[in-house]
Amino acid sequence: MKQNSYLSMNRIFLLVKRDILSKKLALLVVTGAIFAGVYLSSLINIYSSAPSATLYFSLFTNILFISGFIITSIQFKELHKKETAQNYLLIPASTFEKFLSRLMLSTIGFAVLVLVGLTLISFTVEGLNSLIFGRHSILFSPFSKEVFLVIAHYFVAQSIFFLGAIYFRKYNFIKTINSIFIFLFALAILGVVFARIVYHDIFNGFISVDSRNVPLYLHSLPIGSDKISVFVQAVKTIYWIIPAPLFWTISYFRLKETEVKNAL
Amino acid sequence: MITIEKLNFGYKKKKLFKDLSLDLNHGSIYGLLGKNGAGKTTFLKILAGLIFPESGAVSVLGFTPAERNPDFLKELFFLPEEYTLPGIKLGEYKKIYAPFYPDFDDERFWELTSGFELPEESKLSSFSYGQKKKFLLSFGIASNSKILLLDEPTNGLDIPTKTRFRKIVASSQSKERIIIISTHQVRDVEHLIDPVIILDDGRVIFNETMERVADVLSVKKVSSLSDEPDILYSESEIDGYKVVVTNRDKDQSAIDFETLFNTVISNPDGIQSAFNGGSLNETK
Numbered sequence: 001m002k003q004n005s006y007l008s009m010n011r012i013f014l015l016v017k018r019d020i021l022s023k024k025l026a027l028l029v030v031t032g033a034i035f036a037g038v039y040l041s042s043l044i045n046i047y048s049s050a051p052s053a054t055l056y057f058s059l060f061t062n063i064l065f066i067s068g069f070i071i072t073s074i075q076f077k078e079l080h081k082k083e084t085a086q087n088y089l090l091i092p093a094s095t096f097e098k099f100l101s102r103l104m105l106s107t108i109g110f111a112v113l114v115l116v117g118l119t120l121i122s123f124t125v126e127g128l129n130s131l132i133f134g135r136h137s138i139l140f141s142p143f144s145k146e147v148f149l150v151i152a153h154y155f156v157a158q159s160i161f162f163l164g165a166i167y168f169r170k171y172n173f174i175k176t177i178n179s180i181f182i183f184l185f186a187l188a189i190l191g192v193v194f195a196r197i198v199y200h201d202i203f204n205g206f207i208s209v210d211s212r213n214v215p216l217y218l219h220s221l222p223i224g225s226d227k228i229s230v231f232v233q234a235v236k237t238i239y240w241i242i243p244a245p246l247f248w249t250i251s252y253f254r255l256k257e258t259e260v261k262n263a264l
Numbered sequence: 265m266i267t268i269e270k271l272n273f274g275y276k277k278k279k280l281f282k283d284l285s286l287d288l289n290h291g292s293i294y295g296l297l298g299k300n301g302a303g304k305t306t307f308l309k310i311l312a313g314l315i316f317p318e319s320g321a322v323s324v325l326g327f328t329p330a331e332r333n334p335d336f337l338k339e340l341f342f343l344p345e346e347y348t349l350p351g352i353k354l355g356e357y358k359k360i361y362a363p364f365y366p367d368f369d370d371e372r373f374w375e376l377t378s379g380f381e382l383p384e385e386s387k388l389s390s391f392s393y394g395q396k397k398k399f400l401l402s403f404g405i406a407s408n409s410k411i412l413l414l415d416e417p418t419n420g421l422d423i424p425t426k427t428r429f430r431k432i433v434a435s436s437q438s439k440e441r442i443i444i445i446s447t448h449q450v451r452d453v454e455h456l457i458d459p460v461i462i463l464d465d466g467r468v469i470f471n472e473t474m475e476r477v478a479d480v481l482s483v484k485k486v487s488s489l490s491d492e493p494d495i496l497y498s499e500s501e502i503d504g505y506k507v508v509v510t511n512r513d514k515d516q517s518a519i520d521f522e523t524l525f526n527t528v529i530s531n532p533d534g535i536q537s538a539f540n541g542g543s544l545n546e547t548k
Contacts, residue, residue, distance in 0.1 A: 005333055005334060005335055008334070011334060011364070014360075014363050014364060017360065018360045018361070021352070021356065021359075021360055022350050022352060022360065025351075081348070082346065083344070083346050083347045083348040084348050086309075086312075086314055086342065086344055086347075087347065087348075089313075089314060089332065090312060090313075090314070090332075090337055090340070090342055091337065091361070091364055092334045092337035092338035092364040092365065093334050093337070093364065094332070094333065094334050095332060097334070259314060259315050259316055260309060260314040260315065261275065261306075261309075261315055
């Protein structure tokens with residue numbers, strides 16, 4: 001049967017298999033380290049004066065975000081070295097398949113791996129704790145609404161690191177973090193400048209406000225008012241809809257335009 | 265079939281190809297020769313879709329390489345001069361990469377790797393430079409891709425392996441396949457490549473079969489350069505001179521690649537006149 005030139009599930013499967021098999025040792029080491037870390041956290045938790053009921057939820061969030069961002073940042077490591085880039089780009093699969101396989105691995109794939117892994121680890125660790133110490137922490141609950149909300153937030157934030165992975169040639173993780181901080185700092189400065197210009201009457205210092213000068217109409221906009229709610233809702237909608245598709249799309253085109261020049 | 269029309273490409277500081285045009289057909293082992301920096305590797309990378317031309321049209325098997333279509337990529341194998349192999353065994357590599365090539369020949373792969381005496385239990389990353397090259401060559405040939413691009417394939421190979429390399433490449437040629445070997449070690453590919461393409465100054469300055477070379481050019485030994493009129497190229501030797509002249513007597517004297525290369529590079533205008541009476545067969 002003739003395969004589609006741009007999207008073939010078989011080729012995506014082969015790409016994913018390639019990534020997993022060629023990094024199986026690293027995966028085993030990371031899994032072992034996570035298991036040890038979880039076990040230690042659980043031991044500390046059960047012997048603390050106030051054991052946390054949400055230990056595994058906190059661990060899930062931390063593992064997903066920290067490990068996920070690091071793993072995402074090295075997704076395109078082989079593209080930034082001439083010798084490995086040519087090998088990757090010449091694998092008989094379309095750019096879209098290569099993009100999709102890496103995106104799936106670092107989003108859904110990683111989230112499911114942490115979800116299933118942590119569930120299994122929590123059962124193992126707490127089972128051992130019960131047997132050895134006669135006490136245990138509350139087990140991880142993978143099907144709660146909070147867990148899925150954390151995963152959704154991870155997908156949005158991951159898209160920035162995915163772009164950083166393909167955009168930066170070295171130190172992708174650190175450079176992406178720096179870029180985020182610089183962007184947020186610039187946004188804060190912009191906000192202050194905007195407020196200083198529009199509401200210059202109410203300021204009595206560089207950023208300090210004299211409450212006596214704040215006009216009445218600003219007092220009449222308490223948090224929870226209709227106008228504020230609409231604004232918050234709009235920001236939320238933009239947050240969920242725009243960044244991830246935008247950064248993923250830019251990443252795709254960046255991959256498509258990658259060349260392996262001699263004068264790199 | 266490879267067709268290149270008015271290809272232009274350059275790096276920031278250097279223009280490499282200026283309106284380069286060339287047609288390459290199935291069933292031949294082309295030798296791509298040129299001085300260092302002539303653009304041989306860049307040319308192969310453009311054919312592989314690893315570098316995009318600034319302007320002009322490049323068509324390989326009817327595909328535009330820059331699009332990196334999987335149907336094109338499965339018909340192309342590029343053996344680069346510099347490469348890194350993963351820390352896995354050769355059998356594992358085959359298991360991971362061979363399914364991407366529908367016509368991959370398992371039997372041929374094992375035959376070649378055992379012929380090259382490559383250790384099955386060692387990791388590819390621990391192989392020597394020459395062993396890595398042998399491994400990639402084995403994989404490329406077993407892939408049965410229609411286009412095989414070999415960039416300096418004999419670099420790092422010992423003398424017995426160079427001989428074996430020539431035999432393997434020659435036996436791998438078929439009517440459907442185009443093999444392009446880029447090299448500056450012309451002696452290593454003697455009696456293997458035909459036709460010969462020579463790149464210089466951003467253009468194809470020579471593209472001829474060895475049969476035609478033998479028809480047009482002749483190599484002679486003379487004691488004095490004045491003994492022979494219309495010398496295209498000369499080299500001093502202990503007992504006189506080796507000269508390349510136009511083959512007016514139609515005798516078939518063998519011209520080695522090194523002498524041919526030196527003649528073409530040192531006297532492109534003279535060669536042009538000798539082959540085409542003033543119009544060099546640059547493009548077709």
